[in-house]
Amino acid sequence: MSSIVQLEGVNKYFGKNHVVKDLNLSVEEGEFLTLLGSSGCGKTTTLRMIAGFEEPTSGSILVEGQAVEEKEPFERNVNTVFQSYALFPHKTIYDNIAYGLKMKKVPRPEIAQRVKEIMALVQLTGFEERYPSQLSGGQKQRVAIARALINRPRVLLLDEPLGALDLKLRKQMQLELKRLQRKLNITFIYVTHDQEEALTMSDRIAVMHDGILDQLGTPEEIYEQPQTKFVATFIGETNIFEGNIKELAMGRVAVRIENGVIRGCGYGFSRNEYITVSVRPEKMRFSPVPVKGFQLEAQVKDYVYVGSVVKCIAVLQNGMEIKMDRLAGEELPEPGSIIHPWWEEKDAVLLHNPENQVLEMIDSMPLV
Amino acid sequence: MEKTRKHSRHSFRSNTLPAVVMTGPMTLLLILLVAVPLIYVGVMSFCSIDQYYNVVFQFTTKNYARLVSLDYMKIYGQSLLIAFVTTVICILIGYPFSWLIARTKSKYKKILYMLVIVPFWTNSLIRVYGWRTFLGTNGWLNTALQFLHLTDGPLNFLYNRGTTILGMVYCLLPFMILPLYTSIEKLDQSLLEASADLGAKKAATFVEVVLPLTAGGIFSGSIMIFIPCLGYFFISDILGGGNSDVIGNLIERQFQSGNNWPLGAALSIVLIVITLILVKLYQRMGGSMENLGV
Amino acid sequence: MKRKKRERNRKRLSALFCALVYLFLFLPISVIVVNSMNATTSKPYLSWKGFTLDWYVKLFDNSSLLQSFGNTMVIAIVSTLLATVIGTLGAVGMYRYKFKGKALLDGLLYIPVVIPEIVLGISLLTIFALVDIPRGMLTLILAHVTFCVPYVIFNVRARLAGYDSSIEEASLDLGANRIRTFFEITLPVLAPGIAGGALLAFTLSIDDVIISYFVNGQTKTFPLKVMESIKSGVAPDVNALSTLILLGTIVLVVLTQSDLLKIKKKVKR
Numbered sequence: 022m023s024s025i026v027q028l029e030g031v032n033k034y035f036g037k038n039h040v041v042k043d044l045n046l047s048v049e050e051g052e053f054l055t056l057l058g059s060s061g062c063g064k065t066t067t068l069r070m071i072a073g074f075e076e077p078t079s080g081s082i083l084v085e086g087q088a089v090e091e092k093e094p095f096e097r098n099v100n101t102v103f104q105s106y107a108l109f110p111h112k113t114i115y116d117n118i119a120y121g122l123k124m125k126k127v128p129r130p131e132i133a134q135r136v137k138e139i140m141a142l143v144q145l146t147g148f149e150e151r152y153p154s155q156l157s158g159g160q161k162q163r164v165a166i167a168r169a170l171i172n173r174p175r176v177l178l179l180d181e182p183l184g185a186l187d188l189k190l191r192k193q194m195q196l197e198l199k200r201l202q203r204k205l206n207i208t209f210i211y212v213t214h215d216q217e218e219a220l221t222m223s224d225r226i227a228v229m230h231d232g233i234l235d236q237l238g239t240p241e242e243i244y245e246q247p248q249t250k251f252v253a254t255f256i257g258e259t260n261i262f263e264g265n266i267k268e269l270a271m272g273r274v275a276v277r278i279e280n281g282v283i284r285g286c287g288y289g290f291s292r293n294e295y296i297t298v299s300v301r302p303e304k305m306r307f308s309p310v311p312v313k314g315f316q317l318e319a320q321v322k323d324y325v326y327v328g329s330v331v332k333c334i335a336v337l338q339n340g341m342e343i344k345m346d347r348l349a350g351e352e353l354p355e356p357g358s359i360i361h362p363w364w365e366e367k368d369a370v371l372l373h374n375p376e377n378q379v380l381e382m383i384d385s386m387p388l389v
Numbered sequence: 390m391e392k393t394r395k396h397s398r399h400s401f402r403s404n405t406l407p408a409v410v411m412t413g414p415m416t417l418l419l420i421l422l423v424a425v426p427l428i429y430v431g432v433m434s435f436c437s438i439d440q441y442y443n444v445v446f447q448f449t450t451k452n453y454a455r456l457v458s459l460d461y462m463k464i465y466g467q468s469l470l471i472a473f474v475t476t477v478i479c480i481l482i483g484y485p486f487s488w489l490i491a492r493t494k495s496k497y498k499k500i501l502y503m504l505v506i507v508p509f510w511t512n513s514l515i516r517v518y519g520w521r522t523f524l525g526t527n528g529w530l531n532t533a534l535q536f537l538h539l540t541d542g543p544l545n546f547l548y549n550r551g552t553t554i555l556g557m558v559y560c561l562l563p564f565m566i567l568p569l570y571t572s573i574e575k576l577d578q579s580l581l582e583a584s585a586d587l588g589a590k591k592a593a594t595f596v597e598v599v600l601p602l603t604a605g606g607i608f609s610g611s612i613m614i615f616i617p618c619l620g621y622f623f624i625s626d627i628l629g630g631g632n633s634d635v636i637g638n639l640i641e642r643q644f645q646s647g648n649n650w651p652l653g654a655a656l657s658i659v660l661i662v663i664t665l666i667l668v669k670l671y672q673r674m675g676g677s678m679e680n681l682g683v
Numbered sequence: 684m685k686r687k688k689r690e691r692n693r694k695r696l697s698a699l700f701c702a703l704v705y706l707f708l709f710l711p712i713s714v715i716v717v718n719s720m721n722a723t724t725s726k727p728y729l730s731w732k733g734f735t736l737d738w739y740v741k742l743f744d745n746s747s748l749l750q751s752f753g754n755t756m757v758i759a760i761v762s763t764l765l766a767t768v769i770g771t772l773g774a775v776g777m778y779r780y781k782f783k784g785k786a787l788l789d790g791l792l793y794i795p796v797v798i799p800e801i802v803l804g805i806s807l808l809t810i811f812a813l814v815d816i817p818r819g820m821l822t823l824i825l826a827h828v829t830f831c832v833p834y835v836i837f838n839v840r841a842r843l844a845g846y847d848s849s850i851e852e853a854s855l856d857l858g859a860n861r862i863r864t865f866f867e868i869t870l871p872v873l874a875p876g877i878a879g880g881a882l883l884a885f886t887l888s889i890d891d892v893i894i895s896y897f898v899n900g901q902t903k904t905f906p907l908k909v910m911e912s913i914k915s916g917v918a919p920d921v922n923a924l925s926t927l928i929l930l931g932t933i934v935l936v937v938l939t940q941s942d943l944l945k946i947k948k949k950v951k952r
């Protein structure tokens with residue numbers, strides 16, 4: 022695999038607003054890469070810079086090894102699927118899809134042939150003479166995809182393409198998009214704020230936060246080994262504890278937090294360092310009696326049944342809520358009972374906490 | 390490298406050229422043919438004339454002194470009165486009429502609406518003259534009245550304030566109907582039902598719900614009627630016969646027969662000031678300028 | 684029962700009221716149409732001397748009347764074209780770009796709409812006199828373009844309000860350059876607003892009396908010809924021409940409207 026799109030030290034300002042900060046990203050040929058982040062994190066701006074609708078304030082963008090930042094959108098071999106679909110309201114579905122080929126002056130018979138093929142591929146055969154206003158959301162979506170794909174771009178950019186669809190249709194289109202991508206072997210760069218969507222579809226995910234690329238990795242890496250607190254909290258549910266390292270030996274770490282002591286494992290930390298510990302609800306366990314190494318006590322507050330899983334909500338002594346998943350059918354303590362949460366040391370993710378060193382005095386706080 | 394790129398980019402991706410191409414002609418037009426002429430009228434209103442009625446650029450406030458003469462004051466008053474009565478009549482006729490055609494369930498609704506616009510397709514002067522033909526001593530109305538033996542001789546309907554107002558209402562009524570039609574049509578039927586459901590009688594619903602929601606249409610219609618009334622000199626000429634002049638007549642006279650342009654300019658300033666006051670008032674009442682374009 | 688009866692009475696009253704308003708609006712037009720068929724030949728052409736259609740033939744001998752109608756058409760067509768191009772470009776430009784003085788420009792736009800026409804007329808007259816442009820066709824066209832442009836802009840702007848500019852980006856993305864995109868996408872999508880603005884501009888131009896009255900010089904437009912003839916009584920041939928203009932407009936509108944309806948039906952199917 023070789024990289025097809027490369028961003029090198031890309032910065033983007035809107036006036037004084039620094040929206041994309043020194044972004045370095047390399048997209049491999051044929052992969053499905055998702056830019057994931059909450060609104061305003063710079064993911065759409067990044068996509069628009071690759072498409073050519075915005076120019077980077079500094080840095081360079083390479084597509085197939087060539088710098089494109091000076092090229093107009095119509096000179097780039099990439100195509101975009103817009104969030105609002107951006108179908109031409111005055112043109113038929115056929116003319117919408119044929120637009121790109123018409124601009125390239127492809128001979129008419131060939132256009133007709135290719136439109137027919139692509140419409141079959143996205144299951145729209147028979148809709149040629151309709152206008153966009155006569156289609157449903159899902160159908161418009163397919164037209165938008167067909168209109169981009171017919172140009173056989175090297176890279177397809179998708180800006181929250183499923184955002185306007187209802188949940189059921191969205192799930193269906195997720196699978197369909199993935200199928201198309203595999204079948205056509207085109208590089209997809211996909212923008213979304215929906216972490217579940219990102220986890221389902223992507224080969225790799227680039228999590229963006231406040232203009233910065235926080236982490237780039239496979240869905241599994243992102244989920245299992247988040248590298249920042251933002252990534253840990255943004256992707257999936259998690260419990261976050263913060264405190265100072267009390268002991269560390271051979272990668273095994275004990276952390277003193279406000280309400281006790283917890284454990285985890287990780288390398289590269291130092292004694293007394295103020296760190297963040299993230300534990301997924303499904304990794305949480307609890308026992309009626311204290312567990313060796315842990316000093317943590319909580320009171321069961323409530324249970325929420327979500328299909329096969331029961332979410333147990335418990336409250337620590339300082340009022341912080343923690344979430345623990347249990348399989349349905351398991352025997353559970355009554356609400357109000359005191360429990361002792363714990364987890365396998367390997368299941369906790371330890372994160373450096375560069376921004377927040379203020380709470381160092383925690384160490385000197387009396388243990389309850 | 391960085392520098393050269395910045396430069397080359399500027400030449401073809403900058404927005405300056407397309408912005409100038411697109412807005413340039415409009416800007417030029419608005420400055421040269423709207424702003425500059427109006428400023429020049431302001432300047433001229435302080436100019437003098439020589440004995441051959443040529444404009445001389447010599448500062449004077451004489452023109453403004455003449456504006457406050459009793460004769461002129463009477464005409465301002467009369468003009469404002471005509472405009473006011475015209476506007477009120479247009480509201481009284483236009484509101485129920487717009488209500489009826491905007492809320493009819495008839496399949497001819499669109500045609501009913503178009504019929505309000507059709508009269509515009511005949512020149513307004515000749516239509517006003519049509520009224521004179523209708524109302525004149527030998528006109529249709531007098532002929533009919535005498536034929537029915539309701540009157541003995543011809544009655545004189547023409548050449549008073551009433552006929553001038555009739556002409557104004559006639560020419561300007563559509564300007565009340567069209568904005569009202571739009572705002573009434575936008576009115577959500579369920580609001581009326583909700584109001585009735587909550588115990589409001591029809592009159593209460595009208596005052597509490599309908600009127601506030603259609604007030605915008607009344608205000609913009611009123612502006613579109615009141616202001617032109619002050620200037621429509623040809624209507625008071627044809628139907629008022631010199632007995633019900635409006636400010637427009639005073640201005641017209643100075644630019645044609647009277648040939649005292651600086652005085653005419655000063656009179657125009659009066660009209661501009663009244664317009665500005667009315668527009669400010671309109672905006673103060675929450676009116677949007679967008680609604681004035683018809 | 685009672686409610687039904689009340690309802691029916693109210694309906695009748697409403698219909699009567701509407702009929703009276705329409706009568707009011709169309710009465711003078713019927714006067715024009717009837718007088719165009721009046722056989723009278725003596726000024727001021729008011730007394731009824733029997734029915735004739737002669738005036739519809741004779742009007743084609745009245746060269747000064749035809750000339751004035753021709754002038755009106757030339758002025759209306761030229762100024763509508765100019766105003767439509769200038770206004771459309773201006774509206775899109777103001778929608779798309781930010782620049783200094785935009786608010787001021789926006790304010791200027793409303794002046795021709797709200798200010799009494801007579802003020803616009805005399806202000807143009809004074810400035811044409813100042814820079815010594817001979818009054819005639821040129822000044823008439825300039826004046827008409829001036830008061831038409833804002834109406835075109837407002838119409839196009841109303842269309843722009845619901846405009847999704849990402850369709851332009853989509854066009855660029857699919858390989859069309861900026862100029863191509865303007866003609867393929869921007870213009871057709873804005874077309875209804877542009878057409879509405881142009882129609883309004885045309886209507887305003889052919890009907891204009893006041894502004895033309897001040898800037899015409901010796902060039903007479905049809906409304907000015909009417910104004911001139913009012914002093915001596917409007918001749919039946921003027922009525923005849925007015926009737927023809929009205930009929931022509933109705934035919935044109937019916938044709939274009941039904942055409943529009945047909946297209947819409949096609950779209951729906």
